[in-house]
Amino acid sequence: MALKTETMVLNMGPQHPSTHGVLRLELEIEGELILSVKPHIGYLHRCFEKHAEAMTYPQVIPYTDRLDYLAAMGNNFGYVIAVEKLLGIQIPERVEYIRVIMAELQRIASHLVAIATNGADIGALTPFLYLFRDREYILSLFEMTCGARMLYNYMWIGGLSHDIHPDFVRKTKEFINHFRPTIVELNNLLTFNKIFIERTANVGILPLDTAINFGASGPVLRGSGLAFDVRREDPYSIYNRFDFEIPTGKGLVGTVGDCWDRYYVRVLEMEQSLRIIEQAIDNIPEGDVHSAIPKRIKPPKGTIYSRVENPRGELGYFIISDGNLNPFRVKVRAPSFVNLELMGELCKGHLVADVIAILGSLDIVLGEIDR
């Protein structure tokens, strides 16, 4: 009797612990081998873009929190920068410094989740607990500043909702001192762990030209070896004042652009974020964080596409203003939305278990994919 050779369609999700949300992957498999992967999205669609058209400009900010809910500061940042460019207003130095510090803390917090869940998905549960402990430090820093732990509504057009707490600088320095050694610990525990390397090295290799053509950004693109970072490429806020490196994938344990490279880029980026915070934290000038907030936000007619480097990649806001109090159109270029398109390309020829490793290394957040 001959072996059965027909292919089978397997649904992974919408409810699956390692899809990081409600995502359905339609796998076409032959035994354990993946022939094709089709992502089905939209389960978390909350009509952000339609809502935004009915809101005034400041009212949109809380909605941006809920796009990439693991990096809400970054979303606020991108949106307020876009509106400020439309308005053409100058921001006080103090606000710029605090914004950069918050965005970098958020980047670390977000990468910690990415790394932790990537590990946990493929069986390494211990690092998950350690990393969430450290993320807790950052969340309490945010809580101390604005009262919220996840969805902050912290950055306002022209300013910030609250000034920093008197203890903030001291506690942030404490965090830096605590966190540096933890990265070393993480590397010993997970990064150079033999089992982890076996699961991620040479899996889901993304060649650079494919990455560019698919529009990948953030650690996914940098993992493939291109040092592209919006903070350096198209500097916004005051990022051109800081000295930091852009880590790229080097194929240290496998091939350039594999899952491990994407993972390791995130680890290295946390170190760079610490460097930026260190440079900024002692130089916060005096000032009033509310002084530049306009009384009435009514941008002139015009369009703007403005982008920032979010933990997951290039977050862009395309805003059309028709001169009214509410935006005419807001389009979000969500990095995860673009990066998820790569799934079909990356999974071909791998095994079912690798899908989880690849998905974890792309680090998606369904909140911003479905908007």
Added chain:
Amino acid sequence: MKKTEEIFELLKTEFCEVILGLDKETPTEPIISVDSMQVHNVGAFLRDNDELNFDSLMVLSGVDDANGIKVKDEDGIDMISGGTLSVYYHLHSTSWKHKITLKISTPRQNPKVESVYNVWRTSDWHEREAFDMFGIIFLNHPDLRRILMPYDWEAGYPLRKDYKNPEFYKGMKVPY
């Protein structure tokens, strides 16, 4: 690195009538208007020309210009008749670091655009989203289905300015 004006001149000599104009009035970014049926050719030229090398499509966004006439249909519901829908393409070159914005407009009654799927693979889902939200048909797109809305959504295209929420979806009351 080239300015939008230089790129516009270059395109103008290469494509003549296909390039419709350069809008410099918007304060923040100049926009080059292109013929909707030729946008894939313009895109391929922009990507492959060594001096331009626009290898990355940052974002593709559909827009309802809402520039038609407001009318009431037989049930007395407000509708927009005539006017255009637009698609904006924000391009970027990873090697030359320059950026430009292209724009096409297409009639609201019969919105058709050539797909740029074969030029930038990024456009795959973005075009599906523009189709989903505005009903813009991207010709030669291999897989033009709804993406964010349910596949069987029949109440129209949500981001159009005259969209009305349906009362029922598959016999279920839509609560708000």
